Amino acid sequence: MENKTTTTVALDFGRITINEDIVLYLFGTPGQDRFWFMWDELVEGALGAVVLADTRRLDTCFHAVDFFERRGVPFVVAVNQFDGAAHYEAEEVREALDIPAEVPLLMADARERESSKEVLVQLVTHVINGRRPVLSG
Numbered sequence: 001m002e003n004k005t006t007t008t009v010a011l012d013f014g015r016i017t018i019n020e021d022i023v024l025y026l027f028g029t030p031g032q033d034r035f036w037f038m039w040d041e042l043v044e045g046a047l048g049a050v051v052l053a054d055t056r057r058l059d060t061c062f063h064a065v066d067f068f069e070r071r072g073v074p075f076v077v078a079v080n081q082f083d084g085a086a087h088y089e090a091e092e093v094r095e096a097l098d099i100p101a102e103v104p105l106l107m108a109d110a111r112e113r114e115s116s117k118e119v120l121v122q123l124v125t126h127v128i129n130g131r132r133p134v135l136s137g
Contacts, residue, residue: 011028014026043068048074048123049076049123050120051064051075051076052080053097055079055093065077076103076104077103081108106118
């Protein structure tokens with residue numbers, strides 16, 4: 001939000017238990033430069049990532065996209081949709097951020113539980129699909 005009066009001063013953490021064999025540990029990191037030192041530690045052992053894009057400041061996403069691409073961490077891009085922000089089609093955002101076609105790009109509202117859940121489902125699906133062995137023959 002443009003009128004935002006607070007900012008994240010650390011990181012967010014969450015845990016979602018799917019079943020006794022599958023537990024998602026979620027770490028939300030701020031995108032500001034002063035927090036980048038944490039990213040190397042948090043990505044250690046990570047199976048995937050979500051880049052939350054704000055269409056008002058798409059330029060702030062380049063570092064995150066580059067970070068995950070360089071480290072080979074599967075990621076999805078969730079374009080945060082909310083009142084007052086300009087609406088862009090998914091392909092416009094994909095082109096602006098130069099996101100490869102194999103990277104899922106979703107329109108989402110991070111404030112909405114179902115929307116956030118769908119982003120995580122797409123991430124897990126993307127991670128699983130990327131880890132399937134390639135069969136020749």
